[in-house]
Amino acid sequence: MKLTNNDIAEFFTRLADLLEIEGANPFRVRAYRNAARTISSLARNLSELVEEAFDLKALPGIGKEIAAKINEIVADGRLSKLEELEKRFPTGIYQVLKLPGLGPKKVKVLYAELGIGNLDDLNKAAESGEIRKLAGFGKKSEERIRAEVKQRRQGKERYPWVVAEQIARPLIDYLNNDGAVPNIATAGSFRRKRETVGDLDILVSCATPRRIMERFTKYDGVDRVLASGETRSSVLLRSGFQVDLRVVPQDSFGAALHYFTGSQAHNIAVRRLGLQKGFKVNEYGLFKGEKKIAGDSEDGIFKFLGMDYIEPELREDRGEVSAARDKRLPALVKQTDMRGDLHAHTDDTDGRSSLDDMVAAARAEGYRYLAITNHSQHLRIARGLDPAGVRRLLEKIDQLNANLPDFVILKSMEVDILKDGSLDLPDEVLRELDFTVGSVHSNFRLSQEDQTERIIRAMDNRYFTILGHPTGRLINQRAAYAVDLERIIRAAADRGCYLELNAHPDRLDLDDIHCKMAKDLGVRVAISTDAHSTDNLRYMRLGIAQARRGWLEKDDVLNTRSTKELLKLLQIRR
């Protein structure tokens, strides 16, 4: 099977890890980490680029040596340099290195002195009091190691963004109640709207930092205080969620907000640009020599670096820094651009709300159309509709539409893509619909080749319009089925089909990287909620956040179109 970009990136991450433990030149280590990051956020599949003899050295952070290593990995599925290093270390060493508080230097000592090569060894050594005897370690670090190993075994995870929001809101309100906090903001991956959030960063500026720190650490939901200083405190909530609070001076708030929003890679790129222009950028501001030039707002930082303002969702060092410098950042899609929802269920199948209620809720959202996309007959568990059922529903929709001014219920179905790539309803039924959403709901475990062929065959049907939840992944629950998304996107481009960005918080499928890939390959994306009840229509904001992370603009999104334009687009294939 073809290696994914993440597979290839992992080779370089491991190479960097082991070299770091060996004490190699830190800049060489960084070069490998930079390469890994470049590779994993690449829009194209790297194996294919290699096959096309693409000049890898054109990619940022990839030079002659790393290009040669990529070629080796793609050709052989292995990297001899890495295998050589792995002979010198046990494979469990990567797990040890991932433990918070343990970096390369300490891991090296643990391995050299006590032969610790995995989490079990580490735990035993900590239990028996061996670790505190080592130079640079003490009682506290030993206790911490035991706690972290325990935590790791319980499976510390990243939280879906909405879950993080549910935790963040009350905490922010609590801190705000203090009354002495003129500025409070969330930063980090939460502000960048990443699909999952590892921990929460909160930033405040206020006159009484000590008081807010104290209030923070005494919050009702706090399980234990991990660190507490003048400007930074960290707590672990009982939910297992870590929250960091930082207090910064008012005139540094913008610089700090930028800095703590990240991503780290984005910050490095911005600082590097700053250095080129003779500035120093840190969390306190933008400096020319000793003189502070900007800092109270993010706008000021960007302005003095000659950049347009970069929306938080774009700050991943995926080209946004140079785009901001060249004044060619995308105008990201926003909630008010949305004209309707193209994927919604009713209680005619597995939805919980009636057709009337769904329509009323969509109109309350300010939409001009709502597509009713119930399941087709193959999906028994959802009471999928057979042709007769579909026709009964269509009649009901026709009657409703006749009495709706300025709003259209679009006639559609979420049609199962069967194992052989055929659609689950006959063409004479599909013909009566305004468009279709085709989805995979079965046979998830086909080979990548078969799964990809299956979906492309489905797209060959002239009545196929939008590919629903293109990878089938469920965040933190189920991996994507094996599928070559780049081929799928190219096939959609060739056939005039669309891809869905399913806005359900567990799906968010497409992800940001593939949204950008679709845009770059000229395929428009439908941001759809897959609502199974009226309140689910509100998931739209989550889909929009993901779309923005994928650089999508209003024109890249199908359901920003007026009813008239949309109907015209949907008819093109028929």
Add this chain to the structure above:
DNA sequence: GCCGTTTTCGGCCCGACTGTTTTCAGTCG
């Protein structure tokens, strides 16, 4: 190991906190 709007050599982001030290290295974000 990568890179170039001063550079093909000499740089490479930067500050806070912790724990183990007794003046600082390691880790983190």
